[in-house]
Amino acid sequence: MSRLVVVSNRVATPTESKGSSGGLAVGVFGALKDMGGVWFGWSGDTVTEGASHRPPHIVQEGNVTFATVDLSRRDYDQYYKGFSNGTLWPVFHYRNDLAHFDRHEYAGYRRVNAWLARQLLPLLKPDDVIWVHDYHLIPFAEELRLAGVKNRIGYFLHIPFPAPQVILNVPVHEELLKSLSCYDVVGFQTDEDEQAFQDYIVRHAHGVAKGRDVQAYGRKLRTGVYRIGVFPDEIADQAARYAKRKEVRELRTSVENRKLVMSVDRLDYSKGIVERFKAFEQLLESSPDLQNQVSLVQIAPPTRSDVATYQQIRRTLEYEAGRINGRFSGLNYTPIRYLNRRYDRWVLMSLFRLAQVGFVTPLRDGMNLVAKEYVAAQDPDDPGVLVLSRFAGAAAELDAALIVNPHDIAGMAEALIRGLKMPLDERRERHQSMLAALRTNDLGVWRDTFLRDLKASA
Numbered sequence: 427m428s429r430l431v432v433v434s435n436r437v438a439t440p441t442e443s444k445g446s447s448g449g450l451a452v453g454v455f456g457a458l459k460d461m462g463g464v465w466f467g468w469s470g471d472t473v474t475e476g477a478s479h480r481p482p483h484i485v486q487e488g489n490v491t492f493a494t495v496d497l498s499r500r501d502y503d504q505y506y507k508g509f510s511n512g513t514l515w516p517v518f519h520y521r522n523d524l525a526h527f528d529r530h531e532y533a534g535y536r537r538v539n540a541w542l543a544r545q546l547l548p549l550l551k552p553d554d555v556i557w558v559h560d561y562h563l564i565p566f567a568e569e570l571r572l573a574g575v576k577n578r579i580g581y582f583l584h585i586p587f588p589a590p591q592v593i594l595n596v597p598v599h600e601e602l603l604k605s606l607s608c609y610d611v612v613g614f615q616t617d618e619d620e621q622a623f624q625d626y627i628v629r630h631a632h633g634v635a636k637g638r639d640v641q642a643y644g645r646k647l648r649t650g651v652y653r654i655g656v657f658p659d660e661i662a663d664q665a666a667r668y669a670k671r672k673e674v675r676e677l678r679t680s681v682e683n684r685k686l687v688m689s690v691d692r693l694d695y696s697k698g699i700v701e702r703f704k705a706f707e708q709l710l711e712s713s714p715d716l717q718n719q720v721s722l723v724q725i726a727p728p729t730r731s732d733v734a735t736y737q738q739i740r741r742t743l744e745y746e747a748g749r750i751n752g753r754f755s756g757l758n759y760t761p762i763r764y765l766n767r768r769y770d771r772w773v774l775m776s777l778f779r780l781a782q783v784g785f786v787t788p789l790r791d792g793m794n795l796v797a798k799e800y801v802a803a804q805d806p807d808d809p810g811v812l813v814l815s816r817f818a819g820a821a822a823e824l825d826a827a828l829i830v831n832p833h834d835i836a837g838m839a840e841a842l843i844r845g846l847k848m849p850l851d852e853r854r855e856r857h858q859s860m861l862a863a864l865r866t867n868d869l870g871v872w873r874d875t876f877l878r879d880l881k882a883s884a
């Protein structure tokens with residue numbers, strides 16, 4: 427049987443010491459742990475120029491081999507902070523206004539991709555199936571091919587693929603799309619993302635797209651939609667198991683008899699947290715009966731904190747949380763609890779079970795696993811209500827949520843009120859429908875359908 431080699435920028439190492447609060451690490455680890463394989467990528471550490479560029483550090487944990495490399499400060503600045511998170515992330519999330527382009531950063535992005543590919547070479551066996559993840563590593567297959575690698579190589583994009591008119595803003599769009607065409611299978615989170623990629627190929631690359639078969643830049647590849655999921659039963663078990671943890675008891679006691687609205691996101695401008703705070707403010711303003719009766723808990727661990735746009739959103743959120751709390755707090759009541767720290771994932775699942783509403787309203791999001799986790803963590807006999815942005819990939823499957831437009835502050839406030847007052851029968855019905863969707867398309871299905879298509883590719 428061929429071995430699975432996963433390549434991603436972020437690797438959730440066994441100690442989780444540099445653990446990311448991101449869905450990619452959560453999803454890839456979940457997909458790898460019961461099937462085994464190699465997981466190669468960045469350690470999360472930056473080191474001096476002299477200490478970088480060492481061979482991969484190998485750790486064996488059960489049936490997974492973790493192979494990680496450190497980056498120099500310059501590589502980190504250009505490849506991760508610069509081109510990946512200063513150019514690609516904002517543009518792919520339709521925030522061209524927050525993007526910049528710098529040729530040196532792009533050169534660094536390509537240099538690091540070439541170097542990472544060279545580091546992987548000695549670890550590869552001829553029949554390995556290679557699965558590369560996300561926007562940091564678009565040129566990775568091209569580099570492996572240049573080095574003579576003939577293995578099947580697939581790519582999965584965890585974030586949205588924007589409409590062609592948007593991606594044209596990246597000056598090197600053509601080089602990037604040419605690089606993407608070096609993969610055998612390119613997978614997306616939603617139909618819209620796949621369509622946008624094919625539109626680009628047809629309109630701007632003189633390529634051909636027939637069904638899932640694409641020809642471009644002298645290469646043949648397949649595209650597909652593979653919606654990343656969760657293992658809902660595992661989440662339900664853990665949510666129940668962690669119910670007695672200190673954090674969970676503390677929250678239960680401190681909320682007293684009030685209702686709870688809960689949100690969890692990396693502190694990212696794509697997550698729509700400012701608009702969410704304003705919607706909660708509007709709820710308090712328009713429903714005096716709910717004042718002092720409902721709290722919003724927003725967990726937002728900082729991320730990419732050395733990128734200027736992330737520093738700006740952090741300041742804005744501090745201001746908004748302070749302003750709204752100043753308006754509506756009482757001596758025994760804080761409407762918004764805003765926590766800039768990371769929580770253990772299983773503790774979060776248990777916290778989700780306490781909340782009457784899961785409030786997940788990104789402006790754009792590839793999938794948003796938190797939305798799926800909130801549903802999976804609920805008590806089926808007395809479930810909470812999910813209020814979900816139409817711009818999260820998850821909305822394509824979770825249509826029994828209360829779907830909102832995150833730019834419509836009043837609409838979000840109305841949905842919150844509706845969720846808080848929803849009768850038990852309707853809550854159960856909606857929850858069952860969403861749980862069924864999670865089961866049909868769990869994390870195993872995501873992995874297995876992608877790998878089936880990759881193995882079947884010529």
Ligand SMILES: O=P(O)(O)OC[C@H]1O[C@H](O[C@H]2O[C@H](CO)[C@@H](O)[C@H](O)[C@H]2O)[C@H](O)[C@@H](O)[C@@H]1O
Nearest residue numbers: 436446448449450560584654791792793794795
């Ligand atoms: O690695 P970081 O820079 O700390 O960021 C964390 C991850 O964020 C993004 O996650 C995406 O993947 C999720 C799972 O498919 C998806 O639900 C979410 O919508 C995406 O935003 C990013 O794409 C990852 O590369 C990062 O590791």
Ligand SMILES: O=c1ccn([C@@H]2O[C@H](COP(=O)(O)OP(=O)(O)O)[C@@H](O)[C@H]2O)c(=O)[nH]1
Nearest residue numbers: 447448449450452692768769771794795796
């Ligand atoms: O303090 C935190 C915040 C988030 N997460 C997890 O990080 C993932 C976030 O994934 P999502 O797809 O929602 O968004 P991303 O951060 O990848 O954009 C989810 O599994 C969360 O449960 C976590 O373990 N601790």
